[in-house]
């Protein structure tokens with residue numbers, strides 16, 4: 098490391114989009130409005146984004162966030178079909194209600210009408226711990242659909258257009274649907290599919306959205322986050338993807354899974370400041386600044402010893418609560434990288450005790466500094482495994498989203514970790530931090546499904562490369578004469 102680099106800490110590239118100020122413009126200009134409905138283990142969100150079809154840039158219109166633990170209790174006769182990591186029971190009906198109310202609330206706040214102004218809805222969930230196998234997540238997605246329908250979302254706003262007749266007049270000039278139709282890859286990456294079509298990791302869809310969302314968010318920075326790339330979404334659970342450097346479509350060659358924010362959450366549950374079962378780091382540190390001192394570094398090192406980060410062993414059916422099919426993954430050449438504490442969180446209670454001690458002895462500031470360091474170290478170790486497995490090189494872009502990866506001082510500390518790995522000359526120019534990655538990814542997915550690309554400002558293709566529309570058309574023509582595919586997004 099040069100002396101200059103040691104003296105001047107590099108500035109993390111954090112994607113911050115300017116908020117929409119003039120709501121009237123949303124109705125008059127060609128803005129494509131997408132709702133991302135996400136039921137997470139900690140938060141349930143309805144995030145409305147608007148993409149300017151002239152520039153391809155996406156802005157956040159409204160963000161309505163509720164705590165998932167506040168979902169209503171199951172009514173008599175309802176079947177509990179899932180639970181969050183901290184045990185909150187969920188039924189199809191209670192989820193549908195939560196989704197309906199959150200969706201309605203976000204439209205009310207933004208003064209938008211679901212029927213008249215909304216153009217697409219994307220649903221996703223990180224609540225997968227209760228499922229026995231990765232593909233069961235489909236049931237949850239159906240419950241989310243019911244909530245959307247109950248809020249008055251027309252079903253056509255949840256499925257790909259497939260033909261120009263299904264595209265609103267206002268957007269007809271922006272769609273490439275007569276050249277290419279949605280055939281699977283979002284932001285030019287194929288999902289990992291087993292030979293039987295079975296999903297290999299339950300939260301793959303979140304990884305897909307996070308990757309696409311980081312590609313989108315990076316447009317607000319000077320980081321070219323296209324393939325090959327590595328994305329990490331630090332929600333309560335961990336998801337993310339590693340993509341190859343192929344063109345026009347890259348393959349998913351790695352997936353992340355396991356626990357993420359559940360680790361800081363366990364640590365704060367020992368302090369007495371939050372509920373010992375359902376409390377979260379978010380309850381204490383939302384938006385607060387944090388400091389990193391020597392004490393925090395010592396604590397973080399101690400906590401790090403409890404955290405396993407590794408290639409998921411083939412024998413595992415679940416890793417860090419997330420259902421996986423590690424042997425199917427191996428068969429199709431996808432490396433699963435997992436994060437766990439004990440086995441499926443069995444040692445999280447030990448972190449709770451340590452958290453209690455830190456707070457008693459050194460207080461809240463040191464505790465928040467410790468959490469930042471713990472999360473940064475996790476990110477560094479995940480990247481290290483990816484290097485060891487030969488999945489990434491200095492050509493790979495790194496992207497982080499999710500509260501447990503971007504809050505507090507984490508971005509700067511993650512850069513420090515990356516510096517130590519010696520992967521890049523300048524980690525800060527190859528790493529991007531993005532808020533609301535999943536919601537931005539939903540905006541990308543919605544446009545992909547309707548073949549609405551912005552070739553002048555492409556998201557598909559390789560880092561440093563041009564738009565791949567022509568290449569894709571040729572590629573798809575070769576594959577099958579009737580096959581249809583998507584424009585670069």
Ligand SMILES: Nc1ncnc2c1ncn2[C@@H]1O[C@H](COP(=O)(O)OP(=O)(O)OP(=O)(O)O)[C@@H](O)[C@H]1O
Nearest residue numbers: 137138139140223332333334358377378379500501
């Ligand atoms: N300052 C902070 N330090 C560490 N972790 C934090 C901080 N703020 C929030 N978190 C953690 O981030 C997680 C919440 O992030 P997010 O809302 O993205 O997750 P989620 O979507 O509910 O989870 P998932 O999608 O994995 O089910 C929680 O575990 C939360 O405590």
Ligand SMILES: [Mg+2]
Nearest residue numbers: 135137223332
């Ligand atoms: Mg989430």
